[in-house]
Amino acid sequence: MPELPEVETTRLALSPQICGKILCKGVVVQRSLRWPVSAEFPDTLIGDRIADLDRRGKYLLFRFTRGTLIVHLGMSGYFRFVDCRTPLENHDHIELRFEGDLCLRYNDSRRFGAFLWTTNDPLLHPLLRDMGPEPLSTELTGGYLFGRSRSTRVSVKTFVMDQKVVAGVGNIYANEALFEAGLLPAKAVCALDVVQANRLADALKAVLSRAIASGRNSLERFFFHRPGEKPGYFPQTLNVYDRDGAPCRRCGHPVVKILQGGRASYFCPQCQS
């Protein structure tokens, strides 16, 4: 469930700790993630310095001097800093040790995450190449969404979750943005007019920036991690997601849950149309 805000929160927490540091050691406990962890990891990276930590959609880009480690958290992946002597916990798959006894661990119970090494421009990697614009950039406008939605018959929910349309939106923020835009998830996206496309763009930006702001407040969890807590997964108030049967926060009508392509959608039938 890490979507753009959770990944951005992770980036904000890791960046000041690891940027400029040299990787001294890498440990792989489990190579079988979504795809096998790149064979170059860790040997090729040892002794190399991290210049920058970037994000593209839901991907983290650890930019080393000699190449880039592309990381996806999948559904259950998270990083945490630990004392080097801390014994490995269940589902701790990868460890990155930096100069100054800094030990970063990757834990991922469902193993949908990815650790891929590339020496080319990571943005040209097949996984990132066709990704749509960053939702918080000026590239994402109502006009852009309107244009992209003319020639497809998919629902507006499927549309906003398509990484080729917009980068970084997952099920939770798709539901929240559609509520904010007053649009039913099952509505055909080609039926939107320009005004509705504008509302959708504004709602996506608002929902995601609010979540990032809320994530900033939980950054300390990376450094004072309590067992059972997943750093980067922060509490926040959601309007519809996982609230089926509960009263709509705006009008009181019970929130409805439907299945779209085997995935849960939540909406208020009175506030969305």
Place this chain on the structure above:
DNA sequence: CCCGATTCCTGTAGGC
């Protein structure tokens, strides 16, 4: 080409 269904995995929740 387009799009819905299937697939990977395991923790959690619900039913009996």
Place this chain on the structure above:
DNA sequence: TGCCTACAGGAATCGG
């Protein structure tokens, strides 16, 4: 209490 099944979700890939 305990076992068993269903379900959750990101996104590549399959298949109609």
